Amino acid sequence: MPELPEVETIRQTLKAMVINKTIKDVSVFWPKIIKQPDDVKEFSHLIRGQTIEDIGRKGKFLLFQLTDYVLVSHLRMEGKYGVFTKDEPVLNHTHVIFHFTDQTELRYNDVRKFGTMHLFSKGEELKEKPLSTLAPDPFEDTFTFSEFYNKVTKSERVIKNILLDQTVVAGLGNIYVDETLFKAGVHPLKKGVDLSSKEIKAIQKYAKETLAEAVAQGGTTIRSYVNTQGQIGMFQQQLFAYGQTNKPCKHCGAPIEKIKVSGRGTHFCPSCQPN
DNA sequence: GTGGGTGTTGAAGT
DNA sequence: TACTTCAACACCCA
Numbered sequence: 001m002p003e004l005p006e007v008e009t010i011r012q013t014l015k016a017m018v019i020n021k022t023i024k025d026v027s028v029f030w031p032k033i034i035k036q037p038d039d040v041k042e043f044s045h046l047i048r049g050q051t052i053e054d055i056g057r058k059g060k061f062l063l064f065q066l067t068d069y070v071l072v073s074h075l076r077m078e079g080k081y082g083v084f085t086k087d088e089p090v091l092n093h094t095h096v097i098f099h100f101t102d103q104t105e106l107r108y109n110d111v112r113k114f115g116t117m118h119l120f121s122k123g124e125e126l127k128e129k130p131l132s133t134l135a136p137d138p139f140e141d142t143f144t145f146s147e148f149y150n151k152v153t154k155s156e157r158v159i160k161n162i163l164l165d166q167t168v169v170a171g172l173g174n175i176y177v178d179e180t181l182f183k184a185g186v187h188p189l190k191k192g193v194d195l196s197s198k199e200i201k202a203i204q205k206y207a208k209e210t211l212a213e214a215v216a217q218g219g220t221t222i223r224s225y226v227n228t229q230g231q232i233g234m235f236q237q238q239l240f241a242y243g244q245t246n247k248p249c250k251h252c253g254a255p256i257e258k259i260k261v262s263g264r265g266t267h268f269c270p271s272c273q274p275n
Numbered sequence: 276g277t278g279g280g281t282g283t284t285g286a287a288g289t
Numbered sequence: 290t291a292c293t294t295c296a297a298c299a300c301c302c303a
Contacts, residue, residue, distance in 0.1 A: 003282060032297085060283080076283045078299085112298045114283065157291070166284085173282055222282060262293075265280080
């Protein structure tokens with residue numbers, strides 16, 4: 001489901017609801033979600049008694065800063081968090097429940113069960129996968145043009161795939177890659193090695209701009225995304241390419257085309273994004 | 276029913 | 290290295 005703007009919206013809404021709450025116990029109904037430590041009993045044991053001091057984000061990952069540990073959570077396609085009182089009925093597809101000492105609970109719901117959770121001792125989370133290989137997102141100072149340029153131009157891969165690669169730039173997914181390439185006027189099948197400095201500059205600029213606008217709109221809701229308070233995003237009204245198949249391009253009127261790139265639906269304007 | 280598609284990402288095979 | 294396929298899983302739609 002979510003890309004950077006959706007995860008950031010979740011981070012903000014969730015933080016307000018669980019900050020300073022202490023975890024009394026954890027229930028895990030689908031153990032495969034817990035990737036670290038291997039043993040779910042160990043996971044529960046370590047997390048008991050921990051207080052949520054802050055919630056951060058790196059790329060599409062949420063980082064729950066606990067008293068002694070950091071819980072790294074990825075929502076993949078359909079993961080959602082919600083805060084409930086303990087007597088509210090548990091929804092279908094709820095796989096992890098963090099029971100707080102104040103009778104409320106944080107529930108993780110994930111229809112497709114693709115989401116992951118890793119628990120690390122504080123300070124270890126950046127040294128190990130999945131965060132150790134993650135590139136900076138476009139908002140971080142460490143996301144520099146020269147490094148981005150080098151990674152793009154030394155690749156024979158098509159730009160669509162390069163931008164989906166979280167070790168090149170973090171936070172972009174299928175929607176925002178299509179939007180970024182549209183605004184930059186770059187065809188999704190162009191190879192990284194063939195891109196000009198000007199094109200890469202435009203991609204960098206519009207990636208940041210598009211993500212910032214989407215964060216301001218509370219993310220994009222295509223079918224199932226809602227934030228922690230159950231609210232949908234609004235950015236879908238401002239999409240130029242994604243999901244606009246056969247609709248007239250908002251810049252030139254030519255019909256938006258949809259093709260498949262490495263198995264991912266890819267939308268672009270054949271006139272504004274020539275190959 | 277049946278197959279294809281879905282906002283993600285790793286692993287396995289070539 | 291990198292590309293393709295598949296796998297994880299459930300649901301929606303034509």
